[in-house]
Amino acid sequence: MKAYLEEVGLGEGRSLVVKHFRGPYFDAPYHFHPEYELTYIVQGQGQRFVGDQVEAFREGDLVLLGPNLAHCWRSDERYYQVPATHESESVVIQFSERFVQSALAGIPEFSALTPIFLSAQRGLCFRPSRNDHDAASALNQPPQSTPAEQVVLFLRLLLNLVQENTRRFLASEGYLPRPNQVETDRMQRILDYTMLHFKETISLSEIAAIAHLSEAAFCRYFRQRTRKSYVAYLNELRVGHARQLLVTTSEGVGQVALLCGFPNLSHFHRLFRRFTGYSPLRYRQLYQAPVSPSAS
The missing domain is CATH 1.10.10.60 (Homeodomain-like)
Known part of the structure; x- marks a missing residue:
């Protein structure tokens, strides 16, 4: 699968960018970028491709991806019907490696996040428990928040995810992100x-x-x-x-x-x-x- 390099464009003075997608289907090509990414599927179903792993995705999935890990979400066939009878929606947070390093090195209390950032090199999928579902649902709110509020909410979500025992790896243990054009x-x-x-x-x-x-x-x-x-x-x-x-x-x-x-x-x-x-x-x-x- 051809992985396209995506220019995320955080811009000066921004640690992360929040994107809210809504449409009949997910149509982003197989791609990669040097930023980390956390994707929350609000609604939609289909096939998820992460590194060397292919599996179904559904509403409520939370996926954390490390830098340069090729990925895409492809909706099931019924989402492509015309006229559209289904809707797909996701919230995507992309953040720089500099942000991760600064948080871990500059704020000792955030050292608890180290394991999930290291594990993100293979991709992590979470299925939040009922008690923590509000943390996942909160991802739907950042687009209306100020940049500072987005950072605070995002860090709170990450700290919640560290406690989740539902997380599992996506790409295989020996997989190394190395996008190759051919x-x-x-x-x-x-x-x-x-x-x-x-x-x-x-x-x-x-x-x-x-x-x-x-x-x-x-x-x-x-x-x-x-x-x-x-x-x-x-x-x-x-x-x-x-x-x-x-x-x-x-x-x-x-x-x-x-x-x-x-x-x-x-x-x-x-x-x-x-x-x-x-x-x-x-x-x-x-x-x-x-x-x-x-x-x-």
């Missing part, structure tokens, strides 16, 4: 093609050709950079789409399977149960919202 451009082509064609049959030779690699080289390349096989990633993407269709439409299970790229119904059932723990029909019964009767 490699990232190749991954961009792979993911773009997959997102466009995952409902169809994608052969290994086909996707390897997109990456300009032999089949064997492609399999090694993809596993090294995502920690999963391409087939596993493709199935995860398809099952994720199937879950959405089962909950949001009245399509039969067989039709859902076909719409998600599974021509073999029994294979679809096996994979769906492996990923969710339920059969497609049971999943729909558990999670589909009841249809309200129309007023007479």
Whole structure:
């Protein structure tokens, strides 16, 4: 995936910048920057790419990224429908390494933050507990705050996150941020093609050709950079789409399977149960919202 260098533009006299995004979908390209970044997903779902890790994201996720760690959030397909029927929203705080060093070196009380800044080199994901959810929700307020208030609120949030036991690493232990134009451009082509064609049959030779690699080289390349096989990633993407269709439409299970790229119904059932723990029909019964009767 091609990682673009983003110019954050903190400007003189600013330690951090707060950005509030709202739209039908998240459309930022795969990118990196020398600043740290904390992203709070207010609403929206899809796939998150951080370093060599790919996984689903959802509302309430908090992610802390270290400098030059390539990343992007890609909304699920339903967010791209026209006219738009879903909304995506996030609050992003970007801050310089100088700010981190000054806080840790100049204010001894902030030394408790050292572990999360060191861990941010691999990316950290938090799922705040109920008691701390107000700290995550507070991220939605900084755009209306003064710069000084933003810094105070941000530091308070970081101190709360240090106490969170829900944090986990994203990129693998051996991963080192090293954006490379050729490699990232190749991954961009792979993911773009997959997102466009995952409902169809994608052969290994086909996707390897997109990456300009032999089949064997492609399999090694993809596993090294995502920690999963391409087939596993493709199935995860398809099952994720199937879950959405089962909950949001009245399509039969067989039709859902076909719409998600599974021509073999029994294979679809096996994979769906492996990923969710339920059969497609049971999943729909558990999670589909009841249809309200129309007023007479």
